Amino acid sequence: MRVGSDLHLELAGPGSRRAALIRALRDAVRDGRLTQGTRLPPYRSLAADLGLARNTVADAYAELVAEGWLTARQGSGTRVAARATPVAPVAPARVPKKAPAHTAPPAHNLRQGQPDAASFPRAAWLAAARRALNAAPNDAFGPGDPQGRFELRHALAGYLTRARGVRTDPGRIVICAGVGHALRLLFGGGVLRGPLAVESYGLGFHRSVLDGASVRTVPLTLDEHGARTGELADLKGVRGVLLTPAHQFPTGGPLHAKRRAAAVDWARGRGGVIVEDDYDGEFRYDREPVGALQGLDPDRVVHLGSVSKSLSPALRLGWLVLPEHLVGPVLAAKGEREAWTSVLDQLTLADFIGAGHYDRHIRRMRQRYRSRRDHLVTALAQHAPHITATGIAAGLHAVLRLPPGTERSTTKAAAWQGLALDGLAEFRHPAATMPADDGLVVGYATAPDHAYRAAVEALCRALPPL
Incomplete structure (x- = not known):
């Protein structure tokens, strides 16, 4: 025209x-x-x-x-607007009940929680799989061990001790299908019981798993130093707490050293347990590494981890590092073999770690994600200097602080730009009493390299003006 x-x-x-x-x-x-x-x-x-x-x-x-x-x-x-034309509403078509629902993917994806799928190290993983298959003993093709292959538990014990400051041995590690599976084993399996203290802002799937296990959760207040663990002493009947101490999700930042110590002291004094989700502890940029909380007291902290952020959630490989007295109950909760992860994938990951490929991949992705983070910060400074990005010293996402009352309209504007992301309110505990902040949780790892700049441009168009 x-x-x-x-x-x-x-x-x-x-x-x-x-x-x-x-x-x-x-x-x-x-x-x-x-x-x-x-x-x-x-x-x-x-x-x-x-x-x-x-x-x-x-x-x-x-x-x-x-x-x-x-x-x-x-x-x-x-x-x-480019890539923002919504589809006209139409009457729902009659389809068979079992027909899958198909929705068009967003033009841009800045959701948190996923690595760049295009960066999966296919060649190195394939080489590790071939070596693992050739070297696999015959018993690897039998019924298996519910605790997981010793080769992987041995490799993880060495890696977690060296890279995350975890204090463990292979006998205290149980292999699972990811952190969600780990929480189901702990709480759905009756190994640990509620009520459970959690952070006022946190991962939605944590709450959904705990809700499914009928575990009542009690939110702890958050500030710039992480969860206020001093509040634990005032919670009657609570003997467990779930934390993200290396990089609080989603607000960012590590749990302050004094609050780490306070949480451990509370667990010792009350005979309680700390569940630590170390969901992206390897990715830090502008700060010294923050070790795992488990290193302070291996008998009071359950350390959870997976390769979902570092490699791919499709692998379904995670682990629990447990106090010795919880290993047996977790294995009993694990039960049937159908809940076990693939032995061949376990052996491949063990080789991948042992050959140094995992460390090299982490270093490469750390540099790539830092570059993306820097591009996001630069774009905000140029196009929306009134918007502050926080929690950016580590991890795979940033929180963009918005003017009060603008979160809903901004997420709506982002949707019209064909942009997938989440508002901060999505992660707020329904019983939280701390003041609510407006913000966006922007994942800078999900989009592939060729699409990332366009996604940031769409984001800047959606942000509220000064």
Whole structure:
């Protein structure tokens, strides 16, 4: 469409002329008459054509820009937003009950919790798999060990001791299918019982697993130093706490040393247990490494980890590092062989770690993710200097602090930009009493390299103005 060309719009329906114009422009985008990238007439021209006041058209354009339907840049005019055209609502089709539901993927993915799938080290993993298969003893193809292959437990004991400061031996490690599986073994299997203290902001799947096990959770207040573990002493009947001490999820930052010590002292005094989710402890950028909390007291801390952030969640490989007295109960809870992870994948990971490929992969991805983090921070400084990114010294995500009252509208604007991300409110415990902050949780690891810059550009377009 050329500047000043005709645009047919039906200004009908209830409400003001401004509301009718907004509704008509949305409809034109929905039904495809205004396609992505189409340049709209200047608001003065459209006002003259429709017999409206200039301010009415200008306000309508501004509203649709804020909602993500349109973009406006100096020198480029107002256009239909690229990759933001929503699908027109249609009546649901009748399909067989067992037919899978298919939804179009977002144009950009900045959700937290996933590594860059394109960066999986295929060649090194394949080489490790071949070596592991050739060297596998015959008993590897038998019923197996519910605790996991010794080769992997031995490799993990060495790696976790060296890289994360964990104090363990292979006999205290149980292999599982990930942190969710580990929590189900601990709480669904009756090894540990509630009520359980948790952080006021945390991973939703933690709460869903605990809810499924009928475990009541009690939120601890958070601040810039992590969970206020001093509050544990005032919680009646609570003998367990779930923490993310290396990099609090999602707000960022390590648990302060004094609060680590306070949590351990509480567990010792009450005969309690600390469950530590070390979900991305290997990825740090601007600070000294923060060791695992388990190193302070291996008899009071259950250390959980997996390769979901470092390699891929598709591998379904995780581990529990347990106090000695909990190994037997966890193995009893594990039960049937169908809950065990693939022996061949276990042997492959053991070789991958032993040959040094895991360390090299972590170092390579640490550099890549740091570069992405730096690009996000630079883009914010250029396009949205009033938005602060926090929790960026480590991990695979950042929290963008938003002006009060803008989180919902910003996530809506992001959706119109074809952008998948989460608001901070999604991770807030429903019983939390601390003041709620507005923010976005932006994962900078998920998108592949070739798509990352476009995703950040879409993010900047969605952010509220100063």
